[in-house]
Amino acid sequence: MIYLAIRYLLERRKQTIFTLLGVFLGALAYVAVTGFFTGFQTFMIQQLVNNSAQIHIEARQDYLTEHQLDEAFYNQEFRYVFWRSPPSGVHGYLGIQNPQSWYERLKADPRVEAFAPLLTAPALFTLAKVSVSANLVGCDPKQQGKVTSIANYMIEGEFSDIGAGGNRIILGDELMKRLGAGIDQTLLVAVKTGLPVPFKVVGRFRTGNRGSDTQAYGALNDVQKLNGTPNQVNEIGVRLSDYTQAAAIATNWSRIAPERTESWDQQNASILSVIRLQTILRWTMTMTVIIVAGFGIYNILNMTVTQKRQDIAILRSMGYDTYDVVVLFFSQGIIIGICGGLLGLVCGYFLCLYLQTIPFSGGSSYDPQAHLQISLSPGIYVQALFLSLFSSSFASILPALAASRFTPIQIIRSGA
Amino acid sequence: MSIVVQHAGKEIGVPPSRVLSDISLEIQDGEFVALTGRSGSGKSTLLYLLSSLDTPSEGKIEISGKDLQKLNSDDLHLFRNRHMGFVFQFHYLIAELTALENVLMPTVKLHQKEKRRPAAESLLEQFGLKEKMARLPRQLSGGEQQRVAIARALVMEPQYLFADEPTGSLDSVNGDIVMKIFIDVNLKNKTTVVLVTHEPDFARLARRQILLKDGRIQQP
Numbered sequence: 001m002i003y004l005a006i007r008y009l010l011e012r013r014k015q016t017i018f019t020l021l022g023v024f025l026g027a028l029a030y031v032a033v034t035g036f037f038t039g040f041q042t043f044m045i046q047q048l049v050n051n052s053a054q055i056h057i058e059a060r061q062d063y064l065t066e067h068q069l070d071e072a073f074y075n076q077e078f079r080y081v082f083w084r085s086p087p088s089g090v091h092g093y094l095g096i097q098n099p100q101s102w103y104e105r106l107k108a109d110p111r112v113e114a115f116a117p118l119l120t121a122p123a124l125f126t127l128a129k130v131s132v133s134a135n136l137v138g139c140d141p142k143q144q145g146k147v148t149s150i151a152n153y154m155i156e157g158e159f160s161d162i163g164a165g166g167n168r169i170i171l172g173d174e175l176m177k178r179l180g181a182g183i184d185q186t187l188l189v190a191v192k193t194g195l196p197v198p199f200k201v202v203g204r205f206r207t208g209n210r211g212s213d214t215q216a217y218g219a220l221n222d223v224q225k226l227n228g229t230p231n232q233v234n235e236i237g238v239r240l241s242d243y244t245q246a247a248a249i250a251t252n253w254s255r256i257a258p259e260r261t262e263s264w265d266q267q268n269a270s271i272l273s274v275i276r277l278q279t280i281l282r283w284t285m286t287m288t289v290i291i292v293a294g295f296g297i298y299n300i301l302n303m304t305v306t307q308k309r310q311d312i313a314i315l316r317s318m319g320y321d322t323y324d325v326v327v328l329f330f331s332q333g334i335i336i337g338i339c340g341g342l343l344g345l346v347c348g349y350f351l352c353l354y355l356q357t358i359p360f361s362g363g364s365s366y367d368p369q370a371h372l373q374i375s376l377s378p379g380i381y382v383q384a385l386f387l388s389l390f391s392s393s394f395a396s397i398l399p400a401l402a403a404s405r406f407t408p409i410q411i412i413r414s415g416a
Numbered sequence: 417m418s419i420v421v422q423h424a425g426k427e428i429g430v431p432p433s434r435v436l437s438d439i440s441l442e443i444q445d446g447e448f449v450a451l452t453g454r455s456g457s458g459k460s461t462l463l464y465l466l467s468s469l470d471t472p473s474e475g476k477i478e479i480s481g482k483d484l485q486k487l488n489s490d491d492l493h494l495f496r497n498r499h500m501g502f503v504f505q506f507h508y509l510i511a512e513l514t515a516l517e518n519v520l521m522p523t524v525k526l527h528q529k530e531k532r533r534p535a536a537e538s539l540l541e542q543f544g545l546k547e548k549m550a551r552l553p554r555q556l557s558g559g560e561q562q563r564v565a566i567a568r569a570l571v572m573e574p575q576y577l578f579a580d581e582p583t584g585s586l587d588s589v590n591g592d593i594v595m596k597i598f599i600d601v602n603l604k605n606k607t608t609v610v611l612v613t614h615e616p617d618f619a620r621l622a623r624r625q626i627l628l629k630d631g632r633i634q635q636p
Binding site for chain 2: 004008010310311313314315316317318319320407413
């Protein structure tokens with residue numbers, strides 16, 4: 001019956017080609033769109049995972065609640081205290097309380113690949129008559145380079161230059177432009193109400209993220225001295241051997257220490273929910289195209305069944321049973337599904353290869369020659385083929401079953 | 417082996433209308449029987465009952481000792497494929513297949529296509545279609561199409577050949593050719609031929625005529 005099915009398809013060439021085109025476009029769209037979105041999401045997650053620490057351990061500061069100070073003021077003298085003007089503000093610590101114990105804990109944890117202590121202070125940068133407020137991040141350049149990929153975004157100088165001597169800074173590209181500064185120039189940097197201190201600009205970086213590019217990095221001890229807080233750190237960045245475990249590890253650490261511990265995915269929950277929404281939209285879009293292609297097959301086969309009633313009658317009289325009739329029509333849909341699907345996969349693959357040649361660096365300096373990341377995962381192609389086949393099968397089985405219900409006598413009597 | 421009908425009847429439609437009543441007859445192996453009668457007398461309905469394409473509303477029909485109503489679908493279709501051939505007023509050739517491929521269609525069911533190819537070619541040659549085996553039905557005349565249909569009905573060397581007004585769409589010349597084929601098949605192969613016709617000249621060519629009137633057999 002397969003060879004008769006093929007003859008039916010070849011005889012109605014135009015119809016077959018247009019129906020096949022529907023399945024082909026569905027598979028092609030699925031492969032290209034999924035490859036594009038999956039590649040883009042991988043790029044986004046890589047940016048989130050690599051550009052910043054995977055777990056941030058920060059000095060905890062919380063807002064005061066209405067009755068948080070009741071016991072401190074009144075001990076347990078009164079059952080309930082009504083405040084005319086309840087206490088407000090922030091309580092906590094400006095720095096991590098016992099960084100040494102954290103360092104020991106992190107060194108001993110096999111899941112931790114690297115960690116880097118940081119002191120971030122709001123500072124005022126002045127060059128001639130221009131002043132800009134921005135964050136100054138004090139770090140150990142060697143350790144920071146292991147925790148984040150900041151060293152890869154340098155466009156002038158090396159990240160390690162901040163540790164090559166005293167009072168050296170690296171500026172983000174955006175900050176550099178606002179100040180109108182250049183390499184080897186000296187800026188005045190002041191924090192809080194302290195005196196401005198000269199710092200030499202030894203490098204420039206560009207991540208493509210405006211917030212990050214409005215920062216400056218200096219050596220940890222330089223920033224501690226400037227801030228008047230020797231040995232203080234207010235953040236420890238951690239890199240894990242498996243970033244997918246970050247949330248679980250961060251939640252666990254937050255129970256055993258007073259510091260605020262957040263993973264990269266907890267910090268970027270809104271971005272990740274956008275990525276999830278993208279995935280839903282992608283699925284909806286590509287599934288719709290494939291389902292519409294299935295409708296095309298359903299319509300064509302329904303027409304074919306009506307046109308081929310005489311053939312069904314004579315086949316049944318020759319001894320072909322209902323199963324043979326089902327196979328005759330069902331296989332037409334499957335053949336279209338397989339051919340259209342495979343063609344769509346092949347063309348989709350080449351389209352993805354072409355899309356990979358489109359330049360895209362995300363605005364960063366990381367790799368100016370970078371191109372769009374398109375996922376060529378075999379799973380995408382398997383899914384596309386499976387969906388094409390499923391859609392074709394579902395669309396074909398109903399007309400095939402309808403055809404199998406015709407009896408030769410019904411057809412002959414109806415004069416069809 | 418024969419076809420035995422005992423008190424068979426048939427109602428068709430909603431509300432049901434009686435087409436055949438109390439039909440009892442026996443057709444011996446190798447007989448050539450013509451079912452005759454006016455239009456609406458139930459000839460075609462009786463043919464469809466005898467050939468298992470339709471089921472009686474009452475009564476019993478046995479072919480080669482088998483009650484076909486009691487066979488399961490697979491066995492019934494196999495029996496039809498092996499032992500029965502059908503020729504209708506319209507040729508019912510599959511438009512996408514050549515003449516030879518149409519003739520070979522019954523053989524594909526039992527995977528005997530290559531085995532029966534010589535027989536199929538021989539039949540087409542006998543019917544004067546040697547040069548036209550590779551042609552599609554639309555490239556053949558009405559008479560040629562009907563001859564291909566007859567070849568298709570005979571390719572499995574059936575015991576029974578059921579023909580419903582096979583000359584109805586043909587001119588007299590082609591009609592004569594078709595009748596001659598039936599006579600030859602009956603004489604040489606001992607195929608039981610049951611023919612429905614309203615043409616008295618063709619009915620006379622059969623060895624026995626069964627006359628139907630208002631759904632009943634008229635005794636001679």
